[in-house]
Amino acid sequence: MKKKIVSVIIDVIIWVFLLGFAAIVLVPLVFMFTASFMPSNEIMKMPYPWIPSEFRWQNYWQAIKGNDGKFLFLRSIWNSFLVASITTVGTVFLCSLTGFGLAKYKFKGRNFVFFMILGTLMIPFEAIMIPLYLIVTGMGMQDTYAGMIIPLLMSPFGVFMMRQYLLTFPDEMLDAARIDGASEFGIYWRIVLPNSVPAIATLSILTFRSQWDNLLWPLLIVQSPEKKTIPLFITIFVTEKYTNEGAMMAAAAIASIPMIILFLTLTKYFLAGSEVFAARKD
Amino acid sequence: MEKKKAIWGFIFTIPAIVFFMIFDFYPVINAFWMSFFKKDLLSLKPPKFIGFKNYTYLFTSEAFWNSVKATAIFTLGTFIPMVLVSLVLAALIMTRKRFQKFLQMAYYSPAVLSSVVAAMIWLLMFDPRGLANQFLNFLFSTQGIDYHWLSNENMLRLATIIVYFWKYVGYFTVIFVSGMASIPRSIHEAAIVDGASGWQDFLHITLPLLKPTTLLVSVMSMIQCLKTFSTQYLFVQGGAPRGPIDVITLNIYNTAIRDHQIGRASAMSVILFFVIMFFTYLQFKVSRSEEVTY
Numbered sequence: 001m002k003k004k005i006v007s008v009i010i011d012v013i014i015w016v017f018l019l020g021f022a023a024i025v026l027v028p029l030v031f032m033f034t035a036s037f038m039p040s041n042e043i044m045k046m047p048y049p050w051i052p053s054e055f056r057w058q059n060y061w062q063a064i065k066g067n068d069g070k071f072l073f074l075r076s077i078w079n080s081f082l083v084a085s086i087t088t089v090g091t092v093f094l095c096s097l098t099g100f101g102l103a104k105y106k107f108k109g110r111n112f113v114f115f116m117i118l119g120t121l122m123i124p125f126e127a128i129m130i131p132l133y134l135i136v137t138g139m140g141m142q143d144t145y146a147g148m149i150i151p152l153l154m155s156p157f158g159v160f161m162m163r164q165y166l167l168t169f170p171d172e173m174l175d176a177a178r179i180d181g182a183s184e185f186g187i188y189w190r191i192v193l194p195n196s197v198p199a200i201a202t203l204s205i206l207t208f209r210s211q212w213d214n215l216l217w218p219l220l221i222v223q224s225p226e227k228k229t230i231p232l233f234i235t236i237f238v239t240e241k242y243t244n245e246g247a248m249m250a251a252a253a254i255a256s257i258p259m260i261i262l263f264l265t266l267t268k269y270f271l272a273g274s275e276v277f278a279a280r281k282d
Numbered sequence: 283m284e285k286k287k288a289i290w291g292f293i294f295t296i297p298a299i300v301f302f303m304i305f306d307f308y309p310v311i312n313a314f315w316m317s318f319f320k321k322d323l324l325s326l327k328p329p330k331f332i333g334f335k336n337y338t339y340l341f342t343s344e345a346f347w348n349s350v351k352a353t354a355i356f357t358l359g360t361f362i363p364m365v366l367v368s369l370v371l372a373a374l375i376m377t378r379k380r381f382q383k384f385l386q387m388a389y390y391s392p393a394v395l396s397s398v399v400a401a402m403i404w405l406l407m408f409d410p411r412g413l414a415n416q417f418l419n420f421l422f423s424t425q426g427i428d429y430h431w432l433s434n435e436n437m438l439r440l441a442t443i444i445v446y447f448w449k450y451v452g453y454f455t456v457i458f459v460s461g462m463a464s465i466p467r468s469i470h471e472a473a474i475v476d477g478a479s480g481w482q483d484f485l486h487i488t489l490p491l492l493k494p495t496t497l498l499v500s501v502m503s504m505i506q507c508l509k510t511f512s513t514q515y516l517f518v519q520g521g522a523p524r525g526p527i528d529v530i531t532l533n534i535y536n537t538a539i540r541d542h543q544i545g546r547a548s549a550m551s552v553i554l555f556f557v558i559m560f561f562t563y564l565q566f567k568v569s570r571s572e573e574v575t576y
Contacts, residue, residue: 022388044411098298105291120306127555128309184290213396231398252399263394
């Protein structure tokens with residue numbers, strides 16, 4: 001009997017801890033959304049009121065319009081969307097093609113190519129960003145979408161992930177297609193791609209959000225205001241002294257909503273993304 | 283026929299080979315090369331070979347050692363608590379029969395935000411009148427004390443650590459949960475039948491079998507911390523002093539882009555490269571020898 005009471009108490013403590021931690025983690029998110037509707041003096045009131053006295057949509061309007069009234073935020077949302085989408089499509093295509101070549105064909109030097117690609121996993125982007133910047137500038141791609149996209153079009157991790165996934169792809173399906181007269185690229189395009197949806201979805205989400213989040217590379221490459229992506233716009237918006245706090249949080253909310261919606265609808269693939277990451281130990 | 287087929291495998295990997303040559307291997311070699319030259323970003327003069335002078339300059343430069351210190355403090359202060367807390371959270375989640383998914387989602391949610399947005403939210407919360415001070419005042423039941431989150435050297439460091447910890451602790455919790463879930467239930471059941479308590483089961487079954495995941499998470503989070511940039515950059519842009527949080531990547535960026543010293547920035551890049559390379563190598567080596575089979 002006593003043992004049972006103790007285990008109930010422990011159980012309750014664990015629940016309180018887990019739920020309490022969840023509440024603390026969510027506080028900044030709640031703060032962002034509530035503050036995005038408040039005038040500055042309410043956000044900075046002590047104690048923080050938590051519930052906006054009125055819904056100030058002007059904050060959102062100011063965020064969208066920008067301090068100079070040029071609607072550059074809309075432009076930067078479009079830019080982020082464009083850059084992240086093209087990078088994602090390119091990455092999925094190139095990584096799966098390479099992964100397919102490495103998983104299903106026995107050619108001379110295959111292992112060498114594989115380990116070479118795996119080796120680049122060890123090269124941190126931050127350590128090569130300066131030469132990369134000089135190369136891209138030398139190619140005349142400074143301040144262009146191409147410059148933002150092309151150097152990020154492939155990831156060694158993507159190749160590795162697609163290869164591991166395709167190793168278990170049934171050979172019978174490939175051979176059947178060959179007997180039907182399909183070309184090797186046709187097999188990739190019509191058999192392999194449509195049948196790799198889970199791996200492609202996971203890789204797409206990993207790539208899309210890392211580009212949506214990317215600050216460092218666009219910061220180096222882009223100068224003109226109308227080519228800036230969301231992280232760059234937000235950085236400038238924060239530094240402009242006359243930006244009010246409510247508009248800052250409104251901008252944060254607008255920038256986060258697409259990712260939050262993706263997360264809530266595709267939770268499985270988000271969580272799987274971290275699992276795949278953990279499973280890499282070849 | 284077989285041979286003709288095999289050649290296609292090579293053709294499919296050509297784009298990757300070309301890509302990684304241009305955008306990975308060449309930049310690495312280039313960084314090494316440039317680190318021996320004096321080169322100004324904007325000047326048209328050809329770079330001048332100066333041997334190891336960039337390195338000797340760095341090793342006697344106060345700003346460089348300050349960056350090393352800032353990076354070391356940030357990395358140790360972030361990744362150790364992050365690994366420990368995410369391990370505990372995952373272990374506790376595994377004991378629950380309900381809400382496992384909900385808890386994982388809640389913890390994971392900050393990782394969905396972009397780092398710039400995360401830093402911006404916290405900048406407001408660390409304001410003298412912000413939530414962070416209110417929380418500490420509530421905790422210590424004091425009145426209106428300002429803890430100088432963004433102006434005191436150590437508090438500023440702590441502030442960046444909190445932002446990063448908050449953003450990624452759930453991410454690593456999810457990895458630990460999937461690691462724990464892959465341990466066959468029969469092993470746990472056998473331990474319980476043998477009379478092990480939940481705590482003993484965790485200590486003697488879960489922890490040893492989880493070692494590969496723990497190692498991986500430790501090295502991964504550590505490397506991530508070594509490369510941190512966005513939080514520090516945004517805090518400095520938002521008006522915080524740069525010194526205490528001038529991590530190595532921020533220093534590389536400013537040296538190259540603001541001071542136009544490409545050679546010096548390259549030398550720092552090379553040092554960062556070797557440090558990270560060392561830890562990655564360690565990870566590969568250790569995880570090889572710690573393979574677990576059930």
